[in-house]
Amino acid sequence: MSMWLGTGTLADQLLLLLLAFVLSAVIGIERERQFKSAGLRTHILVGLGATLFTLVSAYGFASLGLGAVDPSRIAAQVVTGIGFVGAGVIFVNRGNVVGLTTAASIWVTAAVGMACGAGLPLLAVAGTTLHLVTVGTLPIAERLLRRRSENQLLVRVSPTGEQLGTVLDSLATAGMHARVDDLRRRSDRDLELAVHVRGKQKDADRLLAELGSIDGVVSVTSGPIRGG
Structure with missing residues (x-):
């Protein structure tokens, strides 16, 4: 019909x-x-x-x-x-x-x-x-099916950048997939590292706390990956 x-x-x-x-x-x-x-x-x-x-x-x-x-x-x-x-x-x-x-x-x-x-x-x-x-x-x-976290981290490091290696080591051993998308120097001279991370939410929370406790890390912010 x-x-x-x-x-x-x-x-x-x-x-x-x-x-x-x-x-x-x-x-x-x-x-x-x-x-x-x-x-x-x-x-x-x-x-x-x-x-x-x-x-x-x-x-x-x-x-x-x-x-x-x-x-x-x-x-x-x-x-x-x-x-x-x-x-x-x-x-x-x-x-x-x-x-x-x-x-x-x-x-x-x-x-x-x-x-x-x-x-x-x-x-x-x-x-x-x-x-x-x-x-x-x-x-x-x-x-709900994946129960996984996918976020972008913005990590600000002091102008000397001495702790940048420690930050990278933490990313490598966090048990998550991490990809550095961008590294730039801000107008206030701080270094800003943009990192795409994907993995379990508990690992993401632990990584966020670990990065924030590193001496020389000014701030760590996390936000969802925006697509579509």
Whole structure:
């Protein structure tokens, strides 16, 4: 049974375009609430653009009297073209790749728009729902399954840097995976070491306390690794 009982009239096409607007906005609102670089407007425009391309591919050329056309040709180019938009929100911050989830969200939004344009509204709604489930509840499930900590430590050492070797030794023997992402001298002359650590939470707490007790370490702060 067809998931869409429309006849391909202008009214049907406008309804599909409106549905794409609503579903794209739902995805965009979630990204907006997470303060991501691509938010509500970007996702709406991506969804509308994908829908329009699909509708034009399906109906536009037939109205010109060109005979049989392949509606999948333009739609296929949407998949390729949307990759350039997604690439624009991916960047590297201190060795960490940021924006992958948002880029994937843009990709899904284009797919939702194409489903609307192809006359598959139930499929588009299902895709949007599963997207919200993925970005909303699965991260919590991942943390419960892994029971592991992944944080970035910012370790400030006195200007002489004499204790830097002791800090590195502590990182190497902490029982965690540690990666030094950045080492720089601050304006107050202190050295700042940015370290990506991953492992059990109890090991992370012990490492934090150990680093803070080293003479010459000015401060140690810990924060989550921000992605998506």
